[in-house]
Amino acid sequence: MADTKSGTGRYSAAGGSGTTGLSPLVQGPANLECKDFQEYLRTRQTPETLEKLYNYPPICLAVFRELPEIARQFIIRILFVDQPVPQAVVTSWGAQRCAKEQAEATSCLTALNVWRVTAIPGGLSAWELSPTFKKSVRQVLLGGGKPWPMTNTLEKDSKPRDIAFLDTYAMSRWRCVLHYMVGTGNRNGTDAEAISPDAVRILLHANLMKRDERDGITITRQGFQFLLLDTRAQVWHFMLQYLDTCEERGISLPECLSMLFQLSFSTLGRDYSSEGMNSQMLTFLQHLREFGLVFQRKRKEGRFYPTRLALNVTSKEAAATASVAMDEEATQDCGYIVVETNYRVYAYTDSPLQVAVLGLFTELLYRFPNLVVGVLTRDSVRQALRGGITAEQIVSYLEQYAHPNMRMVESAIQSKSCLPPTVVDQIKLWELERNRFTYTEGVVYNQFLSHTDFVTLRDYAQSIHMLVWQNERTRTMVVQKNGHDDVKRYWKKYSKSGV
Numbered sequence: 001m002a003d004t005k006s007g008t009g010r011y012s013a014a015g016g017s018g019t020t021g022l023s024p025l026v027q028g029p030a031n032l033e034c035k036d037f038q039e040y041l042r043t044r045q046t047p048e049t050l051e052k053l054y055n056y057p058p059i060c061l062a063v064f065r066e067l068p069e070i071a072r073q074f075i076i077r078i079l080f081v082d083q084p085v086p087q088a089v090v091t092s093w094g095a096q097r098c099a100k101e102q103a104e105a106t107s108c109l110t111a112l113n114v115w116r117v118t119a120i121p122g123g124l125s126a127w128e129l130s131p132t133f134k135k136s137v138r139q140v141l142l143g144g145g146k147p148w149p150m151t152n153t154l155e156k157d158s159k160p161r162d163i164a165f166l167d168t169y170a171m172s173r174w175r176c177v178l179h180y181m182v183g184t185g186n187r188n189g190t191d192a193e194a195i196s197p198d199a200v201r202i203l204l205h206a207n208l209m210k211r212d213e214r215d216g217i218t219i220t221r222q223g224f225q226f227l228l229l230d231t232r233a234q235v236w237h238f239m240l241q242y243l244d245t246c247e248e249r250g251i252s253l254p255e256c257l258s259m260l261f262q263l264s265f266s267t268l269g270r271d272y273s274s275e276g277m278n279s280q281m282l283t284f285l286q287h288l289r290e291f292g293l294v295f296q297r298k299r300k301e302g303r304f305y306p307t308r309l310a311l312n313v314t315s316k317e318a319a320a321t322a323s324v325a326m327d328e329e330a331t332q333d334c335g336y337i338v339v340e341t342n343y344r345v346y347a348y349t350d351s352p353l354q355v356a357v358l359g360l361f362t363e364l365l366y367r368f369p370n371l372v373v374g375v376l377t378r379d380s381v382r383q384a385l386r387g388g389i390t391a392e393q394i395v396s397y398l399e400q401y402a403h404p405n406m407r408m409v410e411s412a413i414q415s416k417s418c419l420p421p422t423v424v425d426q427i428k429l430w431e432l433e434r435n436r437f438t439y440t441e442g443v444v445y446n447q448f449l450s451h452t453d454f455v456t457l458r459d460y461a462q463s464i465h466m467l468v469w470q471n472e473r474t475r476t477m478v479v480q481k482n483g484h485d486d487v488k489r490y491w492k493k494y495s496k497s498g499v
Contacts, residue, residue, distance in 0.1 A: 032222040032225040032226055032237075032388070034229065034233055034236075034237050035237075035240065036066070036236075037062065037063070037066050038063075038066055038067075038108065038112065040240055041053075041063070041112055042111045042112060044244075047113045049253075050112065050113040051113070051130070051132055052254050053253075053254050053257060054113075054130060054132040054133040054136055055132055055136065055254065056136065056254055056255075056257070056258035057136040057137075057139045057140045057145060058140070058148070058258045058259075058261040058262045058265065059136075059254070059257050059258055059261055060133055060136035060137050060140060061136075061137070061140040061261065061265070062261040062264070063112060063114070063133075064137060064140075067105075067108065067109070067114075068101070068104065068105045068108060070094065070098070070101055070102055070104075070105040071105035071106075071108055071109050071114075073093075074090060074093070074105065074106075074109065074127075075109075075114070075129070075137065077093070078090075078127070078129060079129065079134060079137060079138065079141075080138075083120075084118050084120050084126035084127060084128040085126055085127050085128075086120065086124050086125070086126045087117075087124075087125045087126060087127060088124070090106075090127055113130060113133075114129065114130055114133050115127045115128060115129045115130060116128055116130065148262050149273070149274075149275075149276030149277050149281070150259075150262055150263075150266075150272040150273055150274065150276075150277075151272065151273070152273035152275055152276050153273070154271060154272070154273050154302075154303055157271050157303060160271070161269075161271075161295060161305050162269060163268055163269045163308075165295075166268070166269065166295055166305055166307045166308065167307070167308055169292065169295050169307065170292040170293070170295075170307035170308060170309045171231075171292065172292070173289075173290065173291060173292030174231065174234075174235065174291065174292040174309060175353055176194070176195050177195055177199060177203075177238070177291065178227065178234075178353050179352065179353055179356075180194075180195050180199075180200075180203075181203065181208065181209060181219050181223055181226070181227065182219065182227065182353065182356035182357065183219075183356070195290070196290055198287060198290075199290065199291070200217070201245070202238065202241050202242050202245065203223075204217075205241055205244065205245055206222070206237070206238070206241035207220055207222050207223075208220060208222055208223040208226050209223055220388075221386075221387045221388025221389075222388060224360060224384070224387040224388050224389050225388050225389060225390075225393065227357050227360070228357070228389065228393045228394075228396075228397050230400075231309070232309075232312045232313065235291070235293070235309050235312075235313050236313050238291070239260065239291075239313060242287070243256060243257065249283075250280070251280045251283065251284055252280060255280060255281060255284075256281075256284050259281055259284060259285075260310075260313070263288075263293065263294065263306045263310040263311070264310060264311055264312075264313060266306045266310070266311065268306065268307075268308060268311055269305070270305070270306075271303045271304065271305050272303065272304060272305070272306065273302060273303060274296075274301075274302055274303065274304055275302045285304065286299060288310070289304070291309075292307060292309050293306070293307055293309045293310040293313070294306050294307060294310060295307060335401050335402045335403045335404055335406070335407070336348045336349050336354070336401055336403060337358075337398055337401045337402055337403060337406075338402075338403045338405070338406060339376075339398055339402070339406070339419050339420060339423055340420065341420040341422055341423065343375050343376040343377070343423060343426070344373065344374075344375055345358065345362050345373070345374045345375065345376060345398075346371065346372075346373055347371070347372040347373075347374070348370060348371055348403070349370070349371075349372065350369060350370050355367070355372050357397075358372065358374060359374070360384050360387065360389065361376070361380055361381055361383075361384035361389060361394050362374035362375060362376055362377075362380050363375050363376075363377050363379070363380040376423065376426075376427065378430055381394065381427055381430045381431075382430060382433075382434070385430070385431055385434055390431065391427045391428045391430070391431035394427055395417070395419065395424055395427060395428075398419055399417060399418055399419060402418045402419070406418040406419070440468050440478075440480060441480070441481045442468050442478045442479055442480050442481050442484075443478065443479055443480075443481060443484040443487075444476065444477075444478055445457065445476070445477045445478070445479065445487075446474070446475065446476040446477075447475070448475040451472075451475065453494075454472070454475040454477070455472075456494060457477070457487065457490070457491055457494070458470050458472075458477050460487065460490050461477065461479045461483065461487050464483060464486060464487075466479045466480045466482075466483025466486065466487060467479055468480055
């Protein structure tokens with residue numbers, strides 16, 4: 001008879017060899033997950049919560065706009081049908097060549113609880129729109145229902161704000177959050193550039209920053225990745241984290257989402273009323289004011305102006321058409337970074353935030369009033385990689401803000417990238433240096449009493465493709481965790497047979 005002892009651990013291998021142990025290897029923190037509106041509803045909201053959200057027409061309109069085109073067609077065709085529609089009939093509406101897109105649209109509508117499967121006479125399966133969703137969509141398309149509070153009539157503003165002012169205000173407020181993250185902002189709350197404790201709590205909740213006993217509040221690897229996102233994606237991710245904390249603040253999640261979408265459907269440069277809002281929504285409005293999504297002269301003033309951040313936060317199409325107008329500074333509009341083949345980086349900017357972001361993956365050498373000079377080194381790039389930034393993100397950032405002269409060279413030589421190929425390849429090679437190890441969670445089998453027992457169990461694990469590693473000399477093997485039960489069951493059967 002043979003005896004085995006197994007322990008759960010993680011097995012690492014590099015170049016075809018490796019070692020095993022009973023203690024788990026620590027895997028790196030998860031990367032930043034930037035969910036769009038559909039993913040947010042599918043993964044974070046229960047069907048019961050979705051039904052509550054669909055009581056608000058602005059939310060239903062936002063869901064409808066973000067659906068695939070085929071899914072929108074399905075909804076329009078059955079919106080005024082008061083009985084379930086057989087699935088075979090819905091399937092017949094699309095051509096055979098669009099079967100894949102049609103299946104994706106069907107799956108999307110089901111996951112969002114927009115429609116549900118029901119039975120009809122004859123035993124056939126049919127689709128039926130959610131009554132709540134149907135009612136709300138009818139209201140937003142045909143009119144009716146209660147008017148939105150922010151649409152109340154206002155007297156003409158004696159000091160109206162133009163779009164240029166609103167854009168400048170929005171980015172100045174949003175930059176306060178970004179400056180705080182990179183450590184260039186005021187963290188003592190002593191001036192207008194500081195952010196509120198509420199904003200800090202959201203950054204901590206989102207794991208964009210963390211409390212450190214030695215350094216205080218510091219940025220995390222997800223925070224590094226957050227800084228490399230475009231402004232619209234940053235604001236949307238930040239607002240999702242805010243919505244996660246609504247219940248803790250005593251604020252209604254459906255009302256917050258509804259107001260956020262009302263702002264996204266508003267007109268830039270027009271003022272709106274806050275008179276009809278309850279106390280919760282007035283509190284939410286002040287938070288939006290701090291983040292730069294709305295402008296309001298005084299806290300108790302009955303009017304406010306939505307900014308471009310609010311209009312773009314939920315719509316990728318709107319963000320694409322307005323990205324130039326909404327960029328952080330005029331220098332970013334046309335690009336401000338020059339990268340040379342000797343890995344030198346020249347940034348024509350005087351923005352502390354842009355310099356701080358550039359310093360995440362470059363070694364800064366010189367700084368002049370409107371020019372910063374740095375160099376991409378192995379150490380600087382590896383430090384960024386350790387912080388969670390990927391080589392693709394670094395390359396994408398440099399391409400996104402490349403100087404116009406570099407783009408002219410790109411078009412002249414018909415290159416795929418405006419960056420020097422040697423620089424792009426080297427950044428990716430530095431990343432590959434860190435990816436030589438692969439991690440597999442598994443179970444260690446050792447201390448076999450005979451060589452025959454070891455070979456028998458090893459061959460069985462190999463036959464079911466669950467063997468990760470084995471050493472015949474020490475009679476040690478590692479199997480995948482999901483195959484442990486099968487191997488263990490086989491071992492018990494083999495032991496009882498007394499072979």
